[in-house]
Structure formats: C-alpha cells, structure tokens
Amino acid sequence: MTAAYVALEGGHVIEGRGRASGTARGELVFTTAYSGYEESLTDPSYEEQILTFSYPLIGNYGVREERFESDRVHPRAVLAKELTDDVAEWLSSEGVPAVDHLDTREVVTDIRDSGAMKCGIAVGEDVTEEDALAELEACKTMSEHTEIGAQVTVDEPTVHGDENDGETVALIDCGAKGSIIDSLVARNATVHVLPHEADVDSVEAIDPDVLFISNGPGDPANYEGAIDLVEAFVEDTPVAGICLGQQIVAEALGGTTEKMTFGHRGVNQPVLDLESGRVVMTTQNHGYTVAEPGEHLKVTQVNVNDDTPEGIDGIEYDVLTRQYHPEANPGPEDTLDFFDDVLAMADAHDQRAVPADD
Structure with missing residues (x-):
C-alpha cells in the first residue's frame, strides 16, 4: 500500500x-x-x-x-x-x-x-x-495568497454566445465556473469573459449592459482590480455578482468582509428571502462572507443556519448579488431565476436610459 x-x-x-x-x-x-x-x-x-x-x-x-x-x-x-x-x-x-x-x-x-x-x-x-x-x-493562509486570482483567470478575453441578440455581459473572471457562462448564454446573452485585472478601457470597449463579477478563490480584499471596476461602473452600469463576486461588490461599495470559521460548502444550505419568506436550498463554496454591506447595499437574503448575508441588492444603484451558486452544478436548481433577474435588471436600466421622444 x-x-x-x-x-x-x-x-x-x-x-x-x-x-x-x-x-x-x-x-x-x-x-x-x-x-x-x-x-x-x-x-x-x-x-x-x-x-x-x-x-x-x-x-x-x-x-x-x-x-x-x-x-x-x-x-x-x-x-x-x-x-x-x-x-x-x-x-x-x-x-x-x-x-x-x-x-x-x-x-x-x-x-x-x-x-x-x-x-x-x-x-x-x-x-x-x-x-x-x-x-x-x-x-x-488564504489571505496570504495575494496573487491567487492570476492562477484561475483567463489569459485573454473570450466571447461566448456571440450570435445572441440579448444583453451584453462583461464577466470579470476571478475563477468563474463554466456553468455561470452557460446559464447566461442560454438566456440569449453575449458574454465577454475578461481577466480579473481587466482595466476600465477594456470594459468600456465592450459597452456592457451588465458588469458581472464571478466566483473564485481567496480573500476578496486581494482582488483590487475587480473592486476598482465596480467602483468605476456602478453609477452607470448594472452590477451583478456570485459568491466571491458578492464580497467584491460589497468591498467596492463601502462594505466589509470577513473570514468564516469553516465556510459554507455543500449543496443543502438553506437560504431565506426576507421579503417573500421563501426558503430555498442552495449550492455553496466559500470561506469569506460579507460582514457589513455598507450604506449603498441592503441584505435581502440570509442563511438560515447562521444569518450571514446570502443576497444583496443596491439601494440607489442597480446591484444584484448572491453568495450561493444559482447555477448549481452540483446541487439544487431552486435559484436559477437569478440569471433572469440580472438580465431583467439590465433591460430595465436600458429602458430608463432611452430618452423620451420629443
């Protein structure tokens, strides 16, 4: 042996x-x-x-x-x-x-x-x-892996669903699961996957309807490039995020994050929606969480077991994030409608941006 x-x-x-x-x-x-x-x-x-x-x-x-x-x-x-x-x-x-x-x-x-x-x-x-x-x-320690994003991001930008005629998504790849891209493409979106340290000019060249921050490993505080992008675009462009993405959005908008004792990892994490009272089962894999959302964000969903934030919405900005993995793979598919909500947020933002006829 x-x-x-x-x-x-x-x-x-x-x-x-x-x-x-x-x-x-x-x-x-x-x-x-x-x-x-x-x-x-x-x-x-x-x-x-x-x-x-x-x-x-x-x-x-x-x-x-x-x-x-x-x-x-x-x-x-x-x-x-x-x-x-x-x-x-x-x-x-x-x-x-x-x-x-x-x-x-x-x-x-x-x-x-x-x-x-x-x-x-x-x-x-x-x-x-x-x-x-x-x-x-x-x-x-995980926080000492300051360059961990470079180990999991794309080397060069890629495009998925380029024949689709729906919303355009700039996905900042901090370690994105393939099923996140698939879920957006399946909803007629065109997804531009960019390295985690993409600059503002690279995103502006895409002119996205949504800036989407992906999941990924490590301490959100180490993703300074992605934090800067959220700060740069949130006033004019809808922002979405999953898992690490939620933490990065919170860091960018005045919130704080913290290391959890052993994290949430599995396919049976119960999440309570505070407005509807609905409880869904979710797939999760993270060791950090949002401690305080800050004044620009509000917690809309919490973990039933420990009350940590699972969903965050913007107060004055178009922001929609989830700590769990709505795309599952593996896990329950209770929350796939998150992707519909993100694209609907982008569409509503576009409609508001269209000037009224004289």
Missing part, C-alpha cells in the same frame, strides 16, 4: 492509503455534497485548498469531462473515505495527491471545531510523516 500522511495544523498527523502520489499543502476544507464530485473538483473556488469529501464513497458514477466546470482539477489534494479507481486515476493524471481510507467524519469534526486549517500532504512509496509536516510548515 502506498504510504500517505496528512499533517494538520497543530502537528497532528493522520495516516491513510495513498491513491495518487505527490506532496501538497493548502487550507483544509470539506464539502457535504454526496454527488457532483467532478464539478467540485474542477471548481476554481477550491484553488489552494485541500478538499475533504464527507460522503464516504466518491466516484460511484465515473468521471465524465462534460461535467467539468473548468479545464483542470483545482484542489491541491483530495481526502476521502474511499475513492474509486476512476477518480484516483483521474487525480493522478492531474498530478493531484489523493488519500483515502481515512475517517473523514473525524476530519470534518476537526474542521468544524477548529475551523479551516493549514494542512500538508505527502503520498508516495518513500514518504514519511516529516514530509507532510514540512508541507504544513510551508503552508500559507
């Missing part, structure tokens, strides 16, 4: 079975999803993290590329109770260390009690506990 060691912050080392060799370090987090492992593993929001699956068997319906949310696996390593050979071989081909035969219930309990923590992984024929501890020693 290939040796595998998992070193947790504080020095505790767990031994498991190695399924894909290598060394890694990152923030240890967990997801409660019992399906959608392909989507989770290719979600850019997991960059610089080590993903623990709480569901015991991962891989029971194979690996299909059409379910991927990006072009690669993003977690630095993967932990599970049991991984099928299909998933183990996929992770090995991606160079992502994987460990199973772990008591993931204990790992998840540790994270819930202590919070997301630094972690070091060593998997291979000749690795030792000291190798895992060395990775742990070199591990950074």
Whole structure:
C-alpha cells in the first residue's frame, strides 16, 4: 500500500492509503455534497485548498469531462473515505495527491471545531510523516495568497454566445465556473469573459449592459482590480455578482468582509428571502462572507443556519448579488431565476436610459 500522511495544523498527523502520489499543502476544507464530485473538483473556488469529501464513497458514477466546470482539477489534494479507481486515476493524471481510507467524519469534526486549517500532504512509496509536516510548515493562509486570482483567470478575453441578440455581459473572471457562462448564454446573452485585472478601457470597449463579477478563490480584499471596476461602473452600469463576486461588490461599495470559521460548502444550505419568506436550498463554496454591506447595499437574503448575508441588492444603484451558486452544478436548481433577474435588471436600466421622444 502506498504510504500517505496528512499533517494538520497543530502537528497532528493522520495516516491513510495513498491513491495518487505527490506532496501538497493548502487550507483544509470539506464539502457535504454526496454527488457532483467532478464539478467540485474542477471548481476554481477550491484553488489552494485541500478538499475533504464527507460522503464516504466518491466516484460511484465515473468521471465524465462534460461535467467539468473548468479545464483542470483545482484542489491541491483530495481526502476521502474511499475513492474509486476512476477518480484516483483521474487525480493522478492531474498530478493531484489523493488519500483515502481515512475517517473523514473525524476530519470534518476537526474542521468544524477548529475551523479551516493549514494542512500538508505527502503520498508516495518513500514518504514519511516529516514530509507532510514540512508541507504544513510551508503552508500559507488564504489571505496570504495575494496573487491567487492570476492562477484561475483567463489569459485573454473570450466571447461566448456571440450570435445572441440579448444583453451584453462583461464577466470579470476571478475563477468563474463554466456553468455561470452557460446559464447566461442560454438566456440569449453575449458574454465577454475578461481577466480579473481587466482595466476600465477594456470594459468600456465592450459597452456592457451588465458588469458581472464571478466566483473564485481567496480573500476578496486581494482582488483590487475587480473592486476598482465596480467602483468605476456602478453609477452607470448594472452590477451583478456570485459568491466571491458578492464580497467584491460589497468591498467596492463601502462594505466589509470577513473570514468564516469553516465556510459554507455543500449543496443543502438553506437560504431565506426576507421579503417573500421563501426558503430555498442552495449550492455553496466559500470561506469569506460579507460582514457589513455598507450604506449603498441592503441584505435581502440570509442563511438560515447562521444569518450571514446570502443576497444583496443596491439601494440607489442597480446591484444584484448572491453568495450561493444559482447555477448549481452540483446541487439544487431552486435559484436559477437569478440569471433572469440580472438580465431583467439590465433591460430595465436600458429602458430608463432611452430618452423620451420629443
């Protein structure tokens, strides 16, 4: 059996079975999803993290590329109770260390009690506990990954749905899931995907109906370029955001964000709409949240479990953001109408901008 060691912050080392060799370090987090492992593993929001699956068997319906949310696996390593050979071989081909035969219930309990923590992984024929501890020693906090956006954004602008005749969306790619783009294109939008540090001139050249800030990994305070874009366009252009995007919008408009203890990660997070009283189940993957929205924004939806903001609207600006993932993949589709609402906001803004006939 290939040796595998998992070193947790504080020095505790767990031994498991190695399924894909290598060394890694990152923030240890967990997801409660019992399906959608392909989507989770290719979600850019997991960059610089080590993903623990709480569901015991991962891989029971194979690996299909059409379910991927990006072009690669993003977690630095993967932990599970049991991984099928299909998933183990996929992770090995991606160079992502994987460990199973772990008591993931204990790992998840540790994270819930202590919070997301630094972690070091060593998997291979000749690795030792000291190798895992060395990775742990070199591990950074998520806030210290100041250039994390560059690891997940597009290299060059791309256009999707260019034959559509609906709204034009400038999507700032901070680590966007592919299904966000697909959801907008399916609603007849043309989506221009721009790097996370795109400048004002690049966005103005598109003349978008909506500035859309995507999901992504890390501390929202490190996305200064995207924050600047929101500040520059919010007075004249509708702004939308998902997950990290909500946090970036809040940072740009005078709000504050903070690190959560262990975040929201899974497909069964209940969200309450404060106006309608409706509760929906949502897919989530984030470790930061909006602490205070500021004077330009109002909280419209909250998490039922901890009252953290899940939906934010503008007060005097056209702003619509969600902390959860309305596009799901994986997860329930209770909130897909968010994309309709965003495009309707843009259309209403356009209508108001049309001068009345003399």
